Amino acid sequence: MTSESLTDLGDALRRLASEPVLLVASDYDGTIAPLVDDPSDAVADRESSAALKRLGRADHTYAALISGRSLADLELASGLGDIVRLIGSHGSEFDVGFTKDLDPERAELRNALVDETFRICARTAGRVEEKPAGVAFHLRNVDEAGRAAALSALAEGPQTWEGVHTRSGHDVLELTITSTNKGHALERLRAEVGATAVLFIGDDDTDEDALVTLTGPDVGIRVGPGESAAHFRVESPDEVSRILALLSELRSDWLTGAGLQPLQHHSILSDQRTAAIVNPQGRIVWLCVPRIDSGAVFAELLGGQAAGAFSIGPLDGSAPVAQQYRPGSMILETRFPEFTVTDYMDVSGSRAQELAGRTDLLRVIEGTGQAMIEYSPRLDFGRVPTSLVTTPNGVRIQSAIEPLVLHCSGEGWSGHEWKLVSYGPNQSARAVVDLLRGPVVLELRAGTDSLDDHPRPEYDRQSDTHRFWTDRSDPLELPESAREVIRRAAITLQALQHGPTGALVSSVSTSLPEYLGGVRNWDMRYCRIRDAALSCRALAELGSVQEGRRLLDWLQKVILVRPETDRLAPVYLVTGRHLPPEAEITGLAGYGGARPVRVGNGADLQVQLDLYGQVLELVETLRQRGEVLTLKDWRLVEKLVISVAHRWREPDHGVWEIRRVPRHYVHSKVHCWMAVDRGIRIARQFCDRAPDTWLALRTEIAEDVLANGWSEKRQSFTAAYDGSDLDVGALSVGLSGLIPADDPRFAATVDAVRRELLTGGTVYTSHSDDGLPGRRHGVHLATSWLIDALLLTGRRDEAKELFAILRSRVGATGILTAQVDPMEERALGNIPMAYSHAGFIFNALHLQ
Structure with a gap:
């Protein structure tokens, strides 16, 4: 070769x-x-x-x-x-003895074929091999005359029989009764x-x-x-x-998982309508268009190279020397030895709020030397064959339902052209550009088939995009410690908000595993009301209330138009509609072989009662930060408290969305109490007084939790009323204010969580059987809860130590995943995980 x-x-x-x-x-x-x-x-x-x-x-x-x-x-x-x-x-022959099942006529034909072949070839030096379905005549040691005579006799004899099939190979002729x-x-x-x-x-x-x-x-x-x-x-x-x-x-x-790119070292790009994931080498390995929960056109993160990516790099394959965001923005710079790639999604003008607007992802290459570009889109997670057509200034996809084009411009592009490379039913486009001629601008346009030049210079669009993000990040009230890391966490949460609707998604990815090689893989590209409210509350605590305001407006549209508010789903599409049925993308191998890769999420059919408390905690936080509540806001508060009154006695699936028979989880009951408590606080400000029924309901739920959630035997609050297993969610009893921070029962529960669930600087949610194969790992949000609980109970040094470990698990560009395997120090779960960033922000603020 x-x-x-x-x-x-x-x-x-x-x-x-x-x-x-x-x-x-x-x-x-x-x-x-x-x-x-x-x-x-x-x-x-x-x-x-x-x-x-x-x-x-x-x-x-x-x-x-x-x-x-x-x-x-x-x-x-x-x-x-x-x-x-x-x-x-x-x-x-798939099984020995298959010829026993031959009917008598075919068995007779086979025997006659064997006998006749032996007779014809008996006078040669060849070897006749009897086989279950026929016979093989080996010609390696047969002279030319003998070979010719035998082959002629076979051709005029058995090979002419009906039902006999012939195959020729290396010095062998095989006759068989099977086709x-x-x-x-x-x-x-x-x-x-x-x-x-x-x-x-x-x-x-x-x-x-x-x-x-x-x-x-x-x-x-x-x-x-x-x-x-x-x-x-x-x-x-x-x-x-x-x-x-x-x-x-x-x-x-x-x-x-050897050679896998660490998840925490990936980065994201966002235009608040969809998002891309960029790996440490500057490859775009994940992008869904036109919306964040649409099918992916780049899915290498979950399916390897065959699932599509968009790469730019040196011809010699050398790695980047640095990768970082431009301060305060979502503009990512990947520096190679001779050139820099600047990536961003254009949010100039009002693009972030345009429901049916276009997504433009720009990649600007500047420097010296030569760069190899490989553009490999794969439609619908690679399930649809992708054929490309090149033009002097770009690449089109043939027969795509959603138009997608790559526009090429800049002084460095002049005179270059694409070469198409086929991989089975798919095509990729490659080009080598000489940057000494000048910069190259690659613009991936979703939602249009136009390859016309953009009317505005790229530099102006980049400046507007930078200003869009810094206008949101500069006013943040940041803690002195971990200042820039917290700023990045806040920007990440802002990037997860869907601009046209105000919904905030839990992550931009699906099915990044909680256990490498296992089945704990979930689609988190949706608005989970709990996660969204928690994230917006973290931003509000940093002084940015607009995200929470917009989420409440979205919630009002989702909730107030539905008469069955007490049957609120825990998760919705960003449009406010219910999710499609959970399904699997069988053609994707999964990150590190973790399958299945899922789209949709069965959790939308679960009961999760804690979401009411998170929403009303957000409303109360916005009120405390000076946001003026409207009559619509008050109607929302009323409906949610009434829903809690109707449902708080029901079992549910809990904060961790356990796919087993519902239980009376302590965390869920506490959040029902919190919903009523925060509703009472809001009522006293909005209406001067709270309904007596709400006061009674708050007392009733608290008494129920204290009576059924505390275990004298294990000296802690438990996961649920019906067992003695421990869950980190039990910390909510003190974190919510249901009992004072100095209550001995809260201190004992903190001790139990630290003793039983804290391993390697991370906190496991529980060690009880959740019905799924594979190991659980530490959850960053659970770690944040323990940090806050340690602070509340006066154990500041322990909290600081644990926070330092959590901070060390933030990726090079500020990304936190959902979980970590502390034994292998491997980040796990979807990226970026909204609740991980929210918990991290709360920790930094509470430590200050």
């Missing part, structure tokens, strides 16, 4: 290694074993055998041999039948295991039946000479062994 083809094959193997379900299949003779005169002497290469075994044992990975040998012979020769799927007789071939076998095997991609290695013409079936992300390799449909060619089984060993290593690394 040439060095270029070796590089291409390496890229192909890396793509295969990140497929959700991988099938690796090969012939035996001539691929993993050498071709020899006597097939009984063919021994599989030890390295190939070991690699196939490793692949066969790996999760979501299957290995198979599809050979012309009989199944029994293949099993004896390979010794791999315990781990690798074996299929014999060119795809006819199946290796292609049929590979397709059947693909369907059985649900493979999303296949690697097939063959060396013979009979292997072409399998190679021609390959499509999409599949890869075919031909060993030796001959016309072939394979994508790559190697010379010998020795090269096959190296390929299988490399693929085994790549697959293992991918499944175990």
Whole structure:
């Protein structure tokens, strides 16, 4: 192979290694074993055998041999039948003894075929091999005259019989009563295991039946000479062994998370309608358009390179030397040794509030040297084949339902053009630009098919975008400690608000795992009322009340038009509509192999009673910060308190959205109390007095919590009324004010949480069984709750120590995920997680 083809094959193997379900299949003779005169002497290469075994044992990975040998012979020769799927007789034999099921007529035909072939070939030096479905005549040791005579007799005799099929291979002619071939076998095997991609290695013409079936992300390799449909060619089984060993290593690394980009070191871009995720190398690895909960056009974060990305980098592949946001803004700069890439989403004018507006993501390359650009959009999470059309100033996607174009401009672009590269049914566009000519501006436009030049200079748009964010971040009342980190946390929360509606989403991503390789993967691209209210309250405490005001306006539209307010869902689309049913994107492998990748969220069908308390706590905070409450605000407060009165005695699914039978969670009951308590405070300011029924209700809920939530046996408040298991949510009893901070029961609960749930500087929500496989890990919001509880109980030094650890887990550009595995110090969960940033802000303010 040439060095270029070796590089291409390496890229192909890396793509295969990140497929959700991988099938690796090969012939035996001539691929993993050498071709020899006597097939009984063919021994599989030890390295190939070991690699196939490793692949066969790996999760979501299957290995198979599809050979012309009989199944029994293949099993004896390979010794791999315990781990690798074996299929014999060119795809006819999936099970030993399958010919027992032949009807009498076909069995008679098979026996006659065997007898006649033996008779014809008896006078040659060839070897006749009887097989379950026919016979093979091996010609390796037959002289030319004998070969010609035997082949002529077979051609005029058994090969003419009805029901007999012929296959030719390396010095072998096979006659069989079955019409199946290796292609049929590979397709059947693909369907059985649900493979999303296949690697097939063959060396013979009979292997072409399998190679021609390959499509999409599949890869075919031909060993030796001959016309072939394979994508790559190697010379010998020795090269096959190296390929299988490399693929085994790549697959293992991918499944175990080796080489994964740490989640906390990613960054986001936002125009308050959608958002992109940029990895530490400056690749855009996640973008949904036209809305934050739409299908992704770049999903490499969850599906590897095959799922689409937008990359810019040096030709030599050197890494960036720095990546940072421009102070106070959402403009991201990634510096390479010779040039800088500046990324932002245009929010000039009133774009952030335009419901049906266009999203423009701009990438400006400035500096010296050359830069490689690769633009690889993949429609709808890669489920729709993506074909591109290039023009002198851009790239279009053919037949896209939602228009998406890439516009190219700047002095550095002049004279350059795109090269299209095919990856199965998809295309990518590549270009190399010389920056000595000047800067290059790449503008990804969603919502338009126009490649006309923009009427305003890029610099003006960038300046307006910078001003948009600094106008929101400069007035913030920041604590002296961790000042810039808190500013970044606040900007991140502001970026999560949906400009056209005021809803605030929990995250910009879906299915980043809470457990690497597990199923704890959730779609958080929606407005969870609890998270949104908590986030807006954190911003209000920093002096920015407009986010909370806009969220309340959105809530009023969602709630006040619904007569069933007491049946408020915990999560909505940013438009205020209910979520679609939870579904899975089977074609995406997941971050670190964590599947399934989900869209939608079943939590919208749950009961989560704590959200009422969070909303009314937000209203009270806005009032305390000087926001004038309107009559509509008061009607909202009334409706929510009445809803609590109707529902507080019900069990629910709790703050952690446990997918089991609902329980009477202490955290939920406390937040019902908090809703009524904050409603009373608001009523006294808005109406001079609170209804007596509210006062009585507050007392009743508090008495219920104290009577049923406290466990004398374990000396702490528990997770729920019906058990003794501990949950960090029990801290809400003191954090909410239901009992005083100096109440011994609160101090005892803080001790219990610290003793049982604090590990490695992070707090686990609980250690009880939540019905899902895989381990739980520490949750940043839970850690924030313990920090606040330690402060309330006078343990300031412990709180500062724990806050320092939490701060160390903030990424290089200010991102906090949802969780952390303290044993491996690995960030987990969706990014950025709104409630993590909100809790972090509260901690910094309370420490001050």
